[in-house]
Amino acid sequence: MSAPGPARQPHRLGSGGHIDRSRTLSFRFDGCSLTGHPGDTLASALLANGVRLVARSFKYHRPRGIQGEGAEDPSGLVALGRGDRHEPNTRATLTTLTDGLVARSQNRWPSLRWDAAALTAVASAFMPAGFYYKTFITPPQVWPLAGPILRRMAGMGRSPTAPDPDRYEHRTAHCDVLVVGAGPAGLMAAQAAARCGARVILADERAWMGGCLLKEKTRLDGRPGTAWVADALEELASRDDRVTLLPATTVTGQHDHGFWLAADRIYDRPDAPAAGEGPRQRLWHIRATQTVLATGAIERPLVFAGNDRAGVMLAGAARAFVNQYGVTPGRRAVVFTSHDEGYRTVFDLRGAGIEVVAVVDPRPEVRGPLPDRARAVGVRVLDGHVIGDTRGHPTRGLEGVALHRYHDGGMVPVGEWIEADLLAMSGGWSPTLHLHAQTGARPVWDDDLLAFRPDPWRMPPWMAGGCAGTRGLDAVLRQGLEAGRNAVEAAGLRLTGAPPPVPAIDRDEPSEVGEGTPQAPLWAVPKPAMAGGKRFVDIQDDVTAEDIALAHQEGFATVEHLKRYTALGMGTDQGKTSNVNGLALLAEARGEPIPMVGTTTFRVPYTPITMGALAGESVGPRFAPVRRSPMHEAQAEAGAVFQTVGPWLRPRYFPRDGETLAEAVRREVLATRANVGMVDVSFLGKIDIQGPDAAEFLNRVYINGWKSLPVGRVRYGLMLREDGMALDDGTCARLAEDHVAMTTTTANAGRVMAHLEHALQVHWPDLDVRLVSTTDAWAAVAIAGPKSRQLLDLVTDLDVSNEALPFMGLTVGPVCGLPARVFRISFSGELAYEINVPAGYGDALWRRLTQAGAALGLVPYGSEALGVMRIEKGHVAGAELDGRTTPHDLGLGRMVSTKKSFIGKRLLQRPALQDPDRPALVGLVPEDGRTAIPAGSQLIATEHAAEAVPIPMLGHVSSACSGPSVGHPVALGFLKGGLARWEGQTVVAAYPLKGTQVRARVVPPHFHDPDGSRQNA
Template identity: 45%
Template sequence: VDSRTDPQGAMVQVARERGIDIIDGHGVIEARGKKRVIGAIIAPLNATGTALNGPGRALDCDLIASSGGWSPVIHLSSHTGAIPRWSDKAVGFLPGDSIQQERSAGAANGCWRLQACLEQGAAAGANAAMQAGFGNGELTSTAPPTDELPPQAQQALFAVPHTTRNSRAPHQFVDFQLDVTAAGIELAAREGYQSVEHTKRYTAMGFGNDQGKLGNINGMAILAAALNQSIAETGTTIFRPSYTPTTFGAIAGRDVGELFDPERYTAAHRWHQQHGAEWENVGQWKRPWYFPQAGESMQQAVDRECLAVRNAVGILDASTLGKIDIQGADAAEFITRIYTNSFLKLAPGKCRYGLMLKEDGMIFDDGVTACLGPNHYLMFTTTGGAAGVLGWLELWQQTEWPELDVYFTSVTDHWATATVTGPEARRVIDKLCDDVDLSNEAFPFMDWRDGTVAGIKARIFRISFTGELSFEVNVPAHYGRAMWEKLVEAGEEFGITPYGTEAMHVLRAEKGFIIVGQDTDGSMTPFDVNMGWVVGKNKAFSFLGKRSLERSDCQREGRKQLVGLKTIEPERVLPEGAQIVDDPNQPIPMTMQGHVTSSYYSAHLGHSIALAVVKGGLKRMGETVHCPLADGRSIAAKIVSSVFYDPEGERHNV
């Protein structure tokens, strides 16, 4: 149904060639149906579309679609103070004369043809460059030719007439979100609301989240007709920032009270469910805790998973690790200020571990950051700390270093990550990846490569949280399960074993790797956890927390320091959180020397292991301490290095 009489043009011709009946010179005056569309009433229109030219007739249909034409987006121009002007040719309002240093071009300026849009854009750019002191405003080249359909004649049809007055006709909706009708706008005019701003507020026209982008032009035209004015005389509403609605959550303070916490799932969650995973809540994420086989206890399952990683190959769903994409000319400088070590010379294809401190010098988070390209980095954070770290980065960029050109985007949910780790890890990846040289010489530890794994474009990282040869395969999240299944299939001949967070904790504790928030408690400096090696000594800029590290309390003797504990009875596992004393028989209250932060049984080592913080612990190697229990007994343990396995790091460097 076309309101124009004898319409012509390429699109009309295409429709006719396909056998589509075009009823010209008509309009849809009613939709029929109650809970769904069952038909329409159409009637002939006069040449201007302002009155009916004959009786209506019924058509059967189940859908009515309306062509709304084009309307320039003048909002940004209005924000600068420019007054919109009506154009009969564009059948819409165009940007007015520029008030500030801005130019409108192309569709935003009422131009719908691609060729003309390119020409206007180039001219506007040349003019803006001249105003900024570059060039003379003349173009040095022409826009490329375009292949496009010629424009067709438009007909302004703001409201379809009816056999009765609008006030008695079926509802003619103008604003579909707020149910504003043509009759309601005419009523506003009769009530004296003759200003378009008053009519907007009387009817709520344009108050929806589209801010009038769909219906305001029609509403203004209906108001103009009711006032017997032109649309130019009636005018339009002036738009205020922002163009895209801002949520209250974006401007609310940080303390918003209690909220529901959503559950988050990785791309391979269903696979884990189908293979019997027991679950652990890590932040908002559901992570596989362990994968018990028939008749296995938790300890037996964890032992099996750990031994598989040490002796063959295991696979872990590491998708939950926080991932922050960092870009900008000052990205490396910003990261160097945030971390304790320098990233200024980190080359593309390389990765580096970093510690993040709060202003008081205490460990806040840790993780690996990779250089993806010039001025482009990917920062990995702890699972539970991802949101906090992103907020921390944004806080410092916005309030303290706004002059730095750097941008942050959380991409945690964009990527699915599978960690393939163990002596056979390279052979598993090699079966699925033929465009990356996986040898240690070509692809060393703490490097990353772009490649294809199982036919899926992937980022592969040589990072290890187990101490074994490891490859972390990252693919777009919607390919996550497919990648996981292909890796498991490829690893079957090597005995690949899915493992969960409990085995991950055991494996990292054997290597002495800390978990922020478990082995640290907000009162630990890098030197307290024996990680002074990651603190830059000659950084040009004082990283966050550096000054606090120089306080006397941070350098005093007797601070609690991270050490390993090995129980005298190998099978006994220390309770996490257990207090440490020198003499279990001393009178109460006992003098506490520290506490256990992590404790497990190591099937590979054949004895229990624990990490603990002990006063002056690094100078007490070989001493025996005790952990009193609630039942009056105590467990004796010897202070040892926090690295129980492969202290030289040879296993991951092959």
């Protein structure tokens, strides 16, 4: 129906409910201006304004109204906000009404009232469960055409494309007792724990804590139940140093060792900040010593023809809208229930002025306090009857129900239609098992509840209330008290302080369930021959009772297969209202009891979480924070062009006078090889290793020996993964007998640290060794070139002569007046030194070296020139250490020790890794002396160069550069058989993506200074 004007709320009661009628809030739904009050949810405000149609279903695009009043509601999904604040698939029942809120229906076109995709209902007979698998599978050309259309029709909301302007955050908390659910059981548990001095977190998915006490006309200790709730919350709030209250916070997942995730919808709280102020949502990471689950129970719908019309609602939801929100969800009601508790709805609806025409009950000769009371007040009780069909307008909702006599599973038409615009139904209550079952615990079937419940023998000890299968408010309160005190004791705390008193229940109707006729196991009302409506089991995903029967007929007879074939329980509600009915119908089709069928897997999250909450503050620059060298400012002043390499912002090159990248790199390389160059190597991973067993530890993680390394010397090493493949290479400097400084490649710094820690903690916990990452603790500069010793002599009194500090040696002392470690290491193939100073001195070191080296022609160079010089020298690096190479492939086979064991040795000895025909490292030069060899090229034999693909591949090019030092392009690559087979021969480097082929001669990989005379000068 059309939405009324902003001043009208035709379905709002004049009094009652927990809303503030003194204030009016304006909001918009599908462009219509409406009003509500503080205390409303979007769902209650829509119903108060007479808006019954709010959404369209997933598959058939059928009109849908509000069916539940909380997280269980399968149909009231809307999109909130607009523009870059658009949030799809949000439950109207959990969305707190705020002034200026904008909501829209979704999954419809062009409008909610007139949805073109609803025409699919005409062809629904040809669209049973799984029809898309069978209809569009052949010919194969059909699916690429049909797939996008089906996805467009079946999708729910549309994700926004603009960046979200709101802020989200994560928070970590620890507590002694986490209480999930703030209903009567949860409040009692939290009070009991708090009075013992425990640190307590109480979380509830609703904005207003109190659970069923807000929705029912219950009196405790002679006062309304809401007054007891207010007192309990006031007591807990007064202990704010030990108690944290989290309203509008859904605990979505249970993980190992007491770790829980909770999504806090801050903007849904009663005291929510204005839009744009503070975080919109917060994801809590809670570590709890003990937990009390008090998550309640979920009411089940009944399955009958036409049960999806707007106006068909869960009985508990109808009571909640009346009692908590002061809203009449209809004018003329029928109650359809299979158990006595459903009769409570009769009295609450009548108290709100709603005419209750009849109670339809499938049980014959129903007797008990509640049914008898209903008869006494003049309500027509039709026991032994069911509703076989409904009728109504597609957009206006329910207008009437068809009555049938019911006996032993069969139906006889009565021929009577009852006019009604509200049908309140109840098929019983199912414990909310989700958080309990996320650990893999299997629930058990309870014949009294007609539902799955936690296994009483394997149930976590601290579950209370409806989620534990407990019925009756008095028992729920007592169980909550007991669970809270037991949790405190299990957390290792003393039971101090007086426990909170259990309030006395004062209600007109009986408090205990089961005093009347037992509940009837009515899983689906048989469909009358003339009924026009479908019997929906899953309202959101349009799964019918007939779909379940078809799935069984076609062999999808296990619960997991049924779920995926029909989409039962796969929507945003994850089958909260549909699963038990669906499993019961599957069991009936299989001819087995329901426990034999079992349940589907309960997975995290319990309800959907926004992507923003999952990301928190890790967005934009915070998603991958950029790390800068201590010399960054000085390098920027020198004109460096930076590039992101992993997490680091590194200088790529230092252009002068408008130089291109190639020109600058050529100049930097030639100047370094002729005079002296300086490069920042702070980005290398650094790990400090200390302990008496440090050398033994290195011996076990590297392929070469380390026990003989003397103090004051450096050694190159290669470490393997457990599968025998190269993990990383680097150097280790022995500073003392029990102290080693290790370097790793930039890319593998974190991976190597994790590898070493795992080895110490898991493989060799007996070794007395300690590790710490010191990458950020040291700034490092490498100076290279024939004049590097001259430069060092200008800035230090240390003896850096070849005799005092030979290649792969180290010394410690002041450099440029700064405390430093000096290593004689060369990555460029030149005479070179690496200077390490504490990170705080990095900028001063760079500037002082720059000043002192000006007379020697010092040039700074970046990562491009560094890479060119290492390729010219033939050093392997990232492109060669790609996780697929062994020491033999890299030409480092002679390093592999045969006298000791090390990680990866056993699997390195596999025949396939020892095969001499494996691709091994070679050098490549273009045959014409000038054509560049692209990195990534495939290496093929010359005789195959002109053949059509596929062509046998002999290897690939891993790294390449222009080779300014040697006067022609050079490359490193891997060829089957390596130099032993190909040296001096010609191969073709083919690059299919660009259609190029370069003839290249195979040579040893050391192009520059192959005998090492320059680095050893």
